[in-house]
Amino acid sequence: MASFVHSNINPGLFGKIFRLECPVDRVSFFREFDMMRDIYRVDLNRMFNNQKMKLECPKMAITPGVNSFRSTTSSTSNSTVHADTMSQTVSATWTTWVRDQYIYYYDVETRYEQNRVHAVWSVWTDDATRALYEGVADEITDGLRVSTEQMGQAFERVAAAGVSAGRAMQNLGDAVRRGQEHRIAEVDRITKMAEKRNAAEAKAKDLLLDIIGKDELVVYEETGRVFVKGRKHDYIVQREGFIQQIDKGKIQDLCASINKNKYPLTDNVVAMKLLIESDEDQFLEIANKQGSRKYDELPKAACM
Amino acid sequence: MGQMRIMGIEGDNKMTWDPEKLVETKAVKKHFENHVNNPDKKKRFMAFYVDKEGKQGKKMDVFDPKAGMIILVPPIAGG
Numbered sequence: 001m002a003s004f005v006h007s008n009i010n011p012g013l014f015g016k017i018f019r020l021e022c023p024v025d026r027v028s029f030f031r032e033f034d035m036m037r038d039i040y041r042v043d044l045n046r047m048f049n050n051q052k053m054k055l056e057c058p059k060m061a062i063t064p065g066v067n068s069f070r071s072t073t074s075s076t077s078n079s080t081v082h083a084d085t086m087s088q089t090v091s092a093t094w095t096t097w098v099r100d101q102y103i104y105y106y107d108v109e110t111r112y113e114q115n116r117v118h119a120v121w122s123v124w125t126d127d128a129t130r131a132l133y134e135g136v137a138d139e140i141t142d143g144l145r146v147s148t149e150q151m152g153q154a155f156e157r158v159a160a161a162g163v164s165a166g167r168a169m170q171n172l173g174d175a176v177r178r179g180q181e182h183r184i185a186e187v188d189r190i191t192k193m194a195e196k197r198n199a200a201e202a203k204a205k206d207l208l209l210d211i212i213g214k215d216e217l218v219v220y221e222e223t224g225r226v227f228v229k230g231r232k233h234d235y236i237v238q239r240e241g242f243i244q245q246i247d248k249g250k251i252q253d254l255c256a257s258i259n260k261n262k263y264p265l266t267d268n269v270v271a272m273k274l275l276i277e278s279d280e281d282q283f284l285e286i287a288n289k290q291g292s293r294k295y296d297e298l299p300k301a302a303c304m
Numbered sequence: 305m306g307q308m309r310i311m312g313i314e315g316d317n318k319m320t321w322d323p324e325k326l327v328e329t330k331a332v333k334k335h336f337e338n339h340v341n342n343p344d345k346k347k348r349f350m351a352f353y354v355d356k357e358g359k360q361g362k363k364m365d366v367f368d369p370k371a372g373m374i375i376l377v378p379p380i381a382g383g
Contacts, residue, residue, distance in 0.1 A: 196313075196314060199314065199315065200312075200313065200314045200315035201315070202315070203314070203315025203316055204311075204315055204316065206315075207309055207315075207316050207375070210354075210373065211354055211361075255382060255383035256380055256381065256382050256383060257380065257381070257383055258311070258377065258378045258379065258380055258381075259378065259379075259381075262313055262378075263311055263312070263313065263378060264315060267311045267315070267316065267377075270311075270375065270377070271311070271350075271377040271378070271380060272380075273361060274350075274352040274354075274361030274363075274375060274377060275350070275352075275361075275363075275377070275380060277360050277361040277362075278352055278360075278361045278362045278363040279363050283380075286380055286381065286382045287382050288382040288383060
């Protein structure tokens with residue numbers, strides 16, 4: 001019952017059908033054999049499909065060989081037929097076709113490649129069916145070649161898209177990393193700048209301390225203002241904001257300064273104080289007038 | 305001892321000298337001249353000195369080694 005090994009048909013069931021319906025004469029037997037062959041053809045298709053799967057795999061492992069095939073046979077000695085005891089021999093071999101075949105595969109290192117190999121098609125069949133399946137094999141091989149080529153091209157496109165996507169992801173990762181590094185560097189730079197500015201402001205307060213004294217510096221640190229007496233007017237110099245010129249119940253805002261973005265704010269207070277005290281006319285010449293308003297009470301400020 | 309405070313980005317830079325020592329005085333005077341008489345008007349500093357008694361600021365154009373404390377102020381502009 002070797003022929004049923006590759007068949008999908010249950011040999012026990014088939015044997016029953018064979019015994020019940022198959023005539024015992026020789027013609028009927030070969031008709032039955034044709035049916036078996038038809039069934040076997042299905043099996044061969046499965047084998048072709050298996051071979052096709054192997055061909056689609058980069059590593060082919062086809063081991064064709066030559067063998068003899070003892071098929072189910074019959075004898076017509078009497079009207080009683082038992083499939084199990086039939087002894088007629090039909091020779092069958094592994095029939096092999098060798099064709100040029102293009103194999104496409106994608107390798108991580110070598111990338112996409114196309115190689116020409118020998119595709120080996122082997123079927124377990126007898127001489128009678130060999131010719132029939134030879135054509136089928138050619139047809140399947142041709143179809144497989146086309147589908148394999150298409151598959152290879154699809155692999156190539158997928159691989160190219162994968163490489164492109166990988167590069168895009170890498171670029172994105174690099175950009176994110178650069179952004180993070182830039183942000184860290186920026187925070188570090190701002191922190192250092194703030195530290196330098198605070199140190200500069202501390203030195204500027206030391207200078208102001210030498211000019212107005214310790215007690216008034218406490219007031220300045222509280223209010224951020226210094227009262228300055230000029231020859232014509234009195235002024236309130238603020239660490240931040242306009243210089244206030246005090247004049248008969250009215251405050252005139254004036255704007256003059258050293259570069260506040262560059263130098264400490266308290267140095268600006270010192271500079272304005274020195275200029276107003278020494279050369280008020282020059283100060284008034286430099287300063288631009290802004291808004292004015294009446295006041296009821298002057299704000300608190302440090303004074304000498 | 306004389307003292308000159310030059311305002312800068314990192315706070316004022318303090319220079320001291322002994323009026324009796326010519327070398328020290330010359331070095332400070334050179335700094336004074338470079339700042340106050342800078343050819344570029346936009347970079348020209350103003351010089352003031354503060355007396356110890358009144359602590360009133362007074363303008364100075366010529367370096368005086370015997371001035372109490374000289375303060376060099378960067379250019380002032382109207383806003």
